[in-house]
Amino acid sequence: PGPGPGPGPGPGPGPGPEKGPGQGPGPGQGPGPGPGSKPAPGPPPKPGPGPGPGSGPSVAALRARMKSAPRPSRGEAPALGREFSERDPRSVREENEHGDPSRRRARTETGYHEDSECRRGQEEETAGRRMFDKRELRRRYRDLFEQQLNLWRARSGDSPAQASEDLRVRVCVRKRPLFVYEEQSDEFDVITVRGGSELVVHNCLTKADLRSLFISHMGYQFSHAFDENSTDDEVYERCAAPVVQHVLQGGVASLFMFGQTGSGKTHTMDGLLRRAAAHLFGSEGFNRGSNGARAAPLSLTAFEIAGRVMRDLLDTSPKDLKVMEDKDHRTHVLGVEACEVHSAEELLSLVRDAQAHRATRATQVNDTSSRSHAVFRIWNGGSGANSVLTLVDCAGSERREDSSRHDQQSRKDAAEINSTIFALKECFRVMRSSRGQPPYRESLLTRVLSDSFASDTALIVAVGTVSPAAADTEHSIGTLRALQQLQGTQLAFDTREDVAKPKTVEEAHPRTWSEEEVRQWLEEALGGLARKYAAGVTRGTDGKNLVRWPLQRFTQLCGGEEDLGSQLYQDLRHRIRQGAAA
Numbered sequence: 001p002g003p004g005p006g007p008g009p010g011p012g013p014g015p016g017p018e019k020g021p022g023q024g025p026g027p028g029q030g031p032g033p034g035p036g037s038k039p040a041p042g043p044p045p046k047p048g049p050g051p052g053p054g055s056g057p058s059v060a061a062l063r064a065r066m067k068s069a070p071r072p073s074r075g076e077a078p079a080l081g082r083e084f085s086e087r088d089p090r091s092v093r094e095e096n097e098h099g100d101p102s103r104r105r106a107r108t109e110t111g112y113h114e115d116s117e118c119r120r121g122q123e124e125e126t127a128g129r130r131m132f133d134k135r136e137l138r139r140r141y142r143d144l145f146e147q148q149l150n151l152w153r154a155r156s157g158d159s160p161a162q163a164s165e166d167l168r169v170r171v172c173v174r175k176r177p178l179f180v181y182e183e184q185s186d187e188f189d190v191i192t193v194r195g196g197s198e199l200v201v202h203n204c205l206t207k208a209d210l211r212s213l214f215i216s217h218m219g220y221q222f223s224h225a226f227d228e229n230s231t232d233d234e235v236y237e238r239c240a241a242p243v244v245q246h247v248l249q250g251g252v253a254s255l256f257m258f259g260q261t262g263s264g265k266t267h268t269m270d271g272l273l274r275r276a277a278a279h280l281f282g283s284e285g286f287n288r289g290s291n292g293a294r295a296a297p298l299s300l301t302a303f304e305i306a307g308r309v310m311r312d313l314l315d316t317s318p319k320d321l322k323v324m325e326d327k328d329h330r331t332h333v334l335g336v337e338a339c340e341v342h343s344a345e346e347l348l349s350l351v352r353d354a355q356a357h358r359a360t361r362a363t364q365v366n367d368t369s370s371r372s373h374a375v376f377r378i379w380n381g382g383s384g385a386n387s388v389l390t391l392v393d394c395a396g397s398e399r400r401e402d403s404s405r406h407d408q409q410s411r412k413d414a415a416e417i418n419s420t421i422f423a424l425k426e427c428f429r430v431m432r433s434s435r436g437q438p439p440y441r442e443s444l445l446t447r448v449l450s451d452s453f454a455s456d457t458a459l460i461v462a463v464g465t466v467s468p469a470a471a472d473t474e475h476s477i478g479t480l481r482a483l484q485q486l487q488g489t490q491l492a493f494d495t496r497e498d499v500a501k502p503k504t505v506e507e508a509h510p511r512t513w514s515e516e517e518v519r520q521w522l523e524e525a526l527g528g529l530a531r532k533y534a535a536g537v538t539r540g541t542d543g544k545n546l547v548r549w550p551l552q553r554f555t556q557l558c559g560g561e562e563d564l565g566s567q568l569y570q571d572l573r574h575r576i577r578q579g580a581a582a
Contacts, residue, residue: 139186171487176264177228193227213499219492232271247389254390259465277344302354306372313354509579513543
C-alpha cells in the first residue's frame, strides 16, 4: 500500500461499500473512494507527512479476506494467480526456462539456438536404440561373429568325452542344416556338434552399449548328438531301432519328439515312422507263422491331446475320449478306434490320415504348426496287449513374433502345453531316481503313458531337434534345457569370449571441421546429391556453426527440398554420434 492521503477529509466520500487498498482508517486519513465512485471537483489533496499506522489492511483483515474467498475447484487456477492461467502455458514454460520467449524465438530463427532440434535428435536416437533386438544386432555384426566362431571351432577340436547312457531313459538331439532363405537373410550357424555326443550353442550377444560384442559358448552332453550332415538312417539306428526291437520282444517303449516350430521335428518324425514300419513288418522272425505272415496282428490307435481334451484322429466324429483306470492300475482310453494293420504301407497310410486330422495353426514360420500332442500307439498282438510302442509328437514351441494373432484361446492352449511338458519332465525325473511313484496323474498325456512310467522294464527315448540359425538361439537353448531336465544333467561348460573389432581410423568430430571440410562434406554426402548446394554455404561457416544448424536451415540450403535437407541433417547427426563415440 502507498502512503496515506494528507490530513483532513478527502474531497468527497465515495458511495462504494468497499475500501480500496491502502485506504485504511488511520489518523489523519479520510475515507477513500469506493469502486465506481467519481472524484468530487476541487483541488487534489495534499500528501501527508508519511504513511500512518493504518496505511494498509491489517493482517487480520487479509486473513479474513482469504478465508472468505471461494475455494477453486479441482483443475482450476487459484483466484490470485488466475491471470497467469489465461496465458499460453508454452510461453510461460519457455519464459521460466529460457527467459523472454520472444527473444528465444528470435535467436532460433537466426540459427544460433537449436535446443529443440537437439532434443528431437536425441529422442530419435533413443527411439532407434530401443528398436534394436538381439536378432537384428546378430545380423548386423554377422561377419565379426562368424570370424570369431571359425576361430573357436579351429582351436577347440572334436574329441569330447562320451556321455553316459541310462538304460531306461535316453535323450538325443539333432541339428538341421541352415536353409537357403536363411542364408539370404544374413543368418549364420551358431551350433556346433562335436564327438557324436556334445552340442555347443554359441550365443552371440552385445553389451549394454550395443557395440561391444561377446559370445557365450554353452556345451550340452546327450546320449547321441547328430549334426546337419547326419541321415535319417543314422538317427533311426541309434535312437529308434532299440525301441522297436524292445517292443518286438514283448516290452513297452515310448519315443518322444521335441522341438520348436521349423526345427525339422516333423521331417525327423516322418523318417523314423517309415523305418519303424519297415522294421515291424520286416523279416526278423518275431511272431510269424510257417507261411511268413504275422501270427499276432498289429493294431494302431491315434489320438491328439489339446489341453484337457482328447480327440480320435482315426474317427472323425466329434466326440471326446475319456481315460479310465482299472483295478490293476492300468489306464485305458475309452472310445478310441483301433485299426488292425497288415503291412507297412497300410500302417503309414493310416498314420498320414491321422496327421491330416490333427489340430494345426498357421504361423509366420510354418503354415501347419501343430497345436496339440499327437499320440500313435502300435500294439503288438492287438489292441490292449501288454506290448506297445508309443510315438509322441509333442506340440511345437514358437516365438512371440511367430504368432502375431494371439487370442485368448491360443494363450490358453500354450499354457496347457507347457503344463503337460512340465508333468512329463517330473515323470522322467522320478524314473531316473527310482524313488517314489511318477506323478503321471498331473496331465492327460502322462496318464495315458502311465504304463511306460510305472513299468521297470519300459524304455523311453526322447529326440529333440534344434535350428542352427542365429535368430533361433533362444528357442534352441530352451529345447536343450528341456532335454537336459529329462535326462537330469547340467551344462558341460559355459564360457564367455569377447569379440575383438578391427581397428578403424577415427573420424574427426564435425565441430572440428574447417570451412573447407564443411564444403567437402556437402559435396560428398549422400553420394553427391547436395554437391550443387555446397557453393551456397556462407563464408565463415565452419564445423562449430554447422552443428548448430536446425533442420530448417538445411532445407533452406537445398532450395526448399525437404527430403534432401532432412537426409543431410540426419547424416550430420550420425557423424556427430560417431565422433562422440570415438
